Amino acid sequence: MPVGTGLITQQAMYQAAYEVNRRAAIAVPKDGLLAYQKALERESKPLARFILAQICLNYQLAVAEGRPMCGDTGLPRYYVKIGNEARLEGGFVALERALRQAVADVTRDIQLRANRVHPLTRKNPGNNVGVFAPNVDYSFEPDADWVDITAVHKGGLFGTDYRMLFPGDGIEGIKRFFLDNLAEFARRGLSCPPVTIGIGIGGTKDQAVRLSKEAACLRVQGDRHPDPVVARLEEELTELGNRTGFGVMGVGGDVTVLDVHIEIAYTHTGGTPVGISQFCHAYRRATARIYPDGRIEYRDDPQWFTPYYRREGIA
Ligand code: SF4
Structure with a gap:
């Protein structure tokens, strides 16, 4: 070479x-391992705790056996x-x-x-x-x-969705879409929660969806957007997602969402495209x-x- x-x-x-x-x-990256460990510590429902513990155990076995x-x-x-x-x-x-x-x-x-x-x-x-x-x-x-x-x-194939909002829908419209998306997929275990959610707000339709996927997959747990307005919404939506109580695999519990990452792009004055992507508990990147x-x-x-x-x- x-x-x-x-x-x-x-x-x-x-x-x-x-x-x-x-x-x-x-291998799950370190930020994911830590986030799932913390989720297990704060989960109070026995069935959800059991499943979270199995997820953490599965992470260890995959590395030990060198298998997906x-x-x-x-x-x-x-x-x-x-x-x-x-x-x-x-x-x-x-x-x-x-x-x-x-x-x-x-x-x-x-x-x-x-x-x-x-x-x-x-x-x-x-x-x-x-x-x-x-x-x-x-x-x-x-x-x-x-x-x-x-x-x-x-x-998390089923967790991706798109909605065109009007500017008048505001932050409340984004929250409604976020909750609809969780209710559609997380409560039925279709996106294998707890999930890391990426939201792309603005730009064009294709940009919003692309940014949502990148936000879900390419930022580490706990990372906050440099714009304080966006960062506040990330924290608010993480809390809101967990208040739904859907829990791990939709069985009911305290932890539905590990983190929410939002990316914004300057958009058309007449609309607010929003894309949402869920990254499942097979939290995989390197x-x-x-x-x-x-x-x-x-x-x-x-x-x-x-x-x-x-x-x-x-x-
Ligand atoms: S945990 Fe596995 S089955 Fe479930 S969404 Fe992720 S990749 Fe698919």
Whole structure:
């Protein structure tokens, strides 16, 4: 592997893409472990306590046995942040080939469930790779020569929803949508609560849904938005979600929502698009940073929402 050439090699991209995909399927990141431990401590209902304890035990067994923590390994997806000064051997096409190959190889090696099928024929290629699969989303970072690859195995299929609100609906309208979404999915255990909820407010319809998913999957537990108005709403909705009492897997309990993360985008003056995504208790993600000298560092926090990524103004 060339060192000091300033080139991020294809081998390093593949290695990082493989490893984050493997880790994401097996090991819950530290912030999630801590959050579920705290949920267990504050849960007062016996059945909910029992299930939460089994979830925590399952996390340990998955790591000990090197096997996916849930039989449903979701839809593997990548988020890639590229430093503005980074140079990639083979360019972006080589990066995408590495990501796709890694998904196929990890599916084979650790038995990810082959979830990706043709939406009409339901034909299954058996390796989680196909038309527009896996999802790959990109962002960029100034003054950086590295590439970050984050793998997310997003479960909670049924927890995603969208609603166009009028500006007059205000915060109360957002709360109503939030509660409707919880009632629709969490109370029936369809999104496998306790969930981490991402909400995208504003932008366009597609932006609101995309931001909701990124907010659910790419911010650590307890993280608050830098805008105090948004941060206050995150705390208020977390409390409101837990007051519903739906509890773990909808059996009733004190903990339905681990955390709420909200992202905003400037929007049309006539409307407020809102997207909601639920990230289930198979809380799965892992990140690697590849440096041009060949080093690869693994970490739990994707550091996706940088000040540059959320930038305001024209700069
Ligand atoms: S929603 Fe999550 S915990 Fe439930 S089956 Fe799917 S991946 Fe597993």
